[in-house]
Amino acid sequence: MRAAWPVRLVLWALVAIFVLWPGLFAPLLRPLAPPGMPVVYDRASLSGLTAWHLGLVAAAIVPSALMAIGLAILVTRPAGADFLPLARALGGFGQTFPPVAVLALAVPVVGFGAWPTLIALFLYGLLPILENALAGLTGVPPSVMLAADGMGMTPRQRLVRVELPLAAPLIVEGVRISAVIAISTAAIGSTVAAPGLGEVIIAGLNANNMAFVVQGGLLTAALALIVHDALGLAGGLVGPRGARARTAAA
Amino acid sequence: MIELQSVTKDFAGVRAVNDVSLTVEQGTVAAVVGTSGSGKSTLLRMVNRLIEPTSGRILIDGADTAGVPAPDLRRRIGYVIQDHGLFPHWSAARNIATVPVLLRWPRAQVRTRVRELMEMLQLDPDVIGPRLPHELSGGQAQRVGVARALAVRPELLLMDEPFGALDPVIRAQAQADLARVQKRLGTTVILVTHDMAEAIRLGDRIAVMRAGRVEQFAAPADIIARPATPFVADLLGEGDRAFRYLSLRPAADLARPEGPGAGPAAGDADAPPLSPGTTMAEALSEMIWTGRDHVRVARADGTGGTVSRDDLIRAGRPE
Numbered sequence: 336m337r338a339a340w341p342v343r344l345v346l347w348a349l350v351a352i353f354v355l356w357p358g359l360f361a362p363l364l365r366p367l368a369p370p371g372m373p374v375v376y377d378r379a380s381l382s383g384l385t386a387w388h389l390g391l392v393a394a395a396i397v398p399s400a401l402m403a404i405g406l407a408i409l410v411t412r413p414a415g416a417d418f419l420p421l422a423r424a425l426g427g428f429g430q431t432f433p434p435v436a437v438l439a440l441a442v443p444v445v446g447f448g449a450w451p452t453l454i455a456l457f458l459y460g461l462l463p464i465l466e467n468a469l470a471g472l473t474g475v476p477p478s479v480m481l482a483a484d485g486m487g488m489t490p491r492q493r494l495v496r497v498e499l500p501l502a503a504p505l506i507v508e509g510v511r512i513s514a515v516i517a518i519s520t521a522a523i524g525s526t527v528a529a530p531g532l533g534e535v536i537i538a539g540l541n542a543n544n545m546a547f548v549v550q551g552g553l554l555t556a557a558l559a560l561i562v563h564d565a566l567g568l569a570g571g572l573v574g575p576r577g578a579r580a581r582t583a584a585a
Numbered sequence: 586m587i588e589l590q591s592v593t594k595d596f597a598g599v600r601a602v603n604d605v606s607l608t609v610e611q612g613t614v615a616a617v618v619g620t621s622g623s624g625k626s627t628l629l630r631m632v633n634r635l636i637e638p639t640s641g642r643i644l645i646d647g648a649d650t651a652g653v654p655a656p657d658l659r660r661r662i663g664y665v666i667q668d669h670g671l672f673p674h675w676s677a678a679r680n681i682a683t684v685p686v687l688l689r690w691p692r693a694q695v696r697t698r699v700r701e702l703m704e705m706l707q708l709d710p711d712v713i714g715p716r717l718p719h720e721l722s723g724g725q726a727q728r729v730g731v732a733r734a735l736a737v738r739p740e741l742l743l744m745d746e747p748f749g750a751l752d753p754v755i756r757a758q759a760q761a762d763l764a765r766v767q768k769r770l771g772t773t774v775i776l777v778t779h780d781m782a783e784a785i786r787l788g789d790r791i792a793v794m795r796a797g798r799v800e801q802f803a804a805p806a807d808i809i810a811r812p813a814t815p816f817v818a819d820l821l822g823e824g825d826r827a828f829r830y831l832s833l834r835p836a837a838d839l840a841r842p843e844g845p846g847a848g849p850a851a852g853d854a855d856a857p858p859l860s861p862g863t864t865m866a867e868a869l870s871e872m873i874w875t876g877r878d879h880v881r882v883a884r885a886d887g888t889g890g891t892v893s894r895d896d897l898i899r900a901g902r903p904e
């Protein structure tokens with residue numbers, strides 16, 4: 336894990352420099368642009384588009400995670416147990432349904448702009464998180480549940496102190512999957528006029544300017560990589576290794 | 586004192602526990618034995634209301650447990666289960682602190698109590714305390730489970746096959762530890778096991794269960810001497826009865842004083858005497874193995890004595 340840090344820091348630095356001063360990279364991109372065409376996207380700042388891109392993803396995935404986790408909690412309580420098979424089926428279904436299709440279905444309902452993308456990201460984000468949260472919550476060993484009850488935890492205490500912490504690594508993994516998918520889906524969202532890095536790629540495709548396509552594409556990929564990696568770190572913190580570190584600190 | 590009054594539990598058509606009544610006196614150990622599926626765990630879990638009885642009442646010191654909110658009741662009752670059920674994301678020390686923390690004890694008091702318990706169960710607080718459950722051996726995890734159950738000095742301790750997952754050597758050690766801790770604290774214990782030898786070793790009284798019913802509830806000596814049903818006799822194992830009976834009492838009970846007048850029958854005077862805790866069964870086994878007809882045993886008060894083979898054999902047959 337420690338060996339990954341130099342690579343990680345270099346990636347962060349590269350992306351930050353590229354977003355803030357894309358002009359520095361112009362010589363590298365020059366060969367890709369047709370003669371006489373701009374090399375760096377100039378209709379909006381890359382930093383602004385990156386912020387929009389991440390903002391859309393966050394605005395969709397945060398409520399998506401809250402809802403999916405809430406749903407998983409509900410159907411794993413005795414009162415909601417009847418809905419558990421349904422929720423499980425739904426969770427599995429998410430993996431087979433392409434995000435583009437959600438986008439296509441949302442446009443006729445809410446029109447162009449940021450909204451269809453937001454909705455698509457929100458809906459598509461639900462299912463991986465739901466599936467993982469269910470796996471985490473139902474995967475708590477029966478002996479541990481029995482011990483929690485036997486020690487006199489109330490159902491709420493058992494949920495907060497035992498079930499959620501034990502399910503946390505899987506839940507974070509679900510959020511990670513959803514967030515990474517959302518970053519690439521958000522790029523496609525620019526086809527329906529959502530602001531974001533997809534805009535750069537589409538402009539490049541329209542003008543036959545490979546320099547735009549490459550900078551938009553690489554930046555999107557780098558964001559996905561960074562978010563994937565960062566949530567992996569977060570997963571490590573809530574896992575057993577993290578428990579170890581917390582105990583040592585206490 | 587724990588009283589079960591006509592307790593019955595039905596699970597969707599299955600009568601897991603059928604009209605069981607028994608009383609466990611303060612400070613004693615009641616062992617519940619029986620074959621798999623005979624309702625032992627169900628019976629135990631009704632005491633701390635992890636399972637609600639279909640009918641019947643359970644009283645602790647005369648008070649009906651149904652009148653206490655279940656979480657409050659359970660915090661007052663220690664509970665140990667077979668694969669220990671330690672919380673995998675908490676250190677051993679935090680696991681032991683579970684109930685004190687639920688009861689909002691002050692931090693310093695919790696810390697002192699955890700150290701005290703770990704020392705009582707021979708777990709080094711500084712070494713074992715910070716470890717996560719997956720970093721403990723089976724025997725250590727089991728002791729952490731017992732420490733957790735004893736954290737708030739419960740008057741009643743429920744144990745469901747607490748030693749089932751341990752190897753024979755560690756199990757014997759854990760049984761001895763339990764006996765020691767139980768005597769010291771005066772805790773009332775209900776212990777579920779499917780091992781008759783364990784029930785005989787630890788139980789003041791033994792309840793033998795079969796198909797949801799208690800077939801006999803009596804002291805180990807009575808169970809061995811007078812099994813109430815063929816099933817109880819079966820569970821004791823025909824071939825082992827005499828040895829089981831002899832395993833109940835210390836050999837020192839049969840010792841005759843040693844001394845100049847005792848004659849040459851004292852056998853090899855140079856052989857070291859057996860320790861005071863040696864049971865009659867162990868003494869007899871020693872004689873068979875060494876080919877002698879007398880052994881020397883030490884008494885707890887420091888005096889010695891000799892035990893003869895004939896006396897032992899006579900003692901192996903209930904009056």
Ligand SMILES: Nc1ncnc2c1ncn2[C@@H]1O[C@H](COP(=O)(O)OP(=O)(O)OP(=O)(O)O)[C@@H](O)[C@H]1O
Nearest residue numbers: 596599601619620621622623624625626627628779
């Ligand atoms: N929650 C439950 N729902 C339905 N049936 C149950 C439930 N718990 C136990 N039973 C049934 O009740 C009977 C007694 O089970 P119990 O667990 O008390 O047996 P046991 O004596 O503890 O067995 P073992 O030695 O295998 O642990 C069994 O037939 C079992 O299948």
Ligand SMILES: [Mg+2]
Nearest residue numbers: 625626627745
């Ligand atoms: Mg059982």
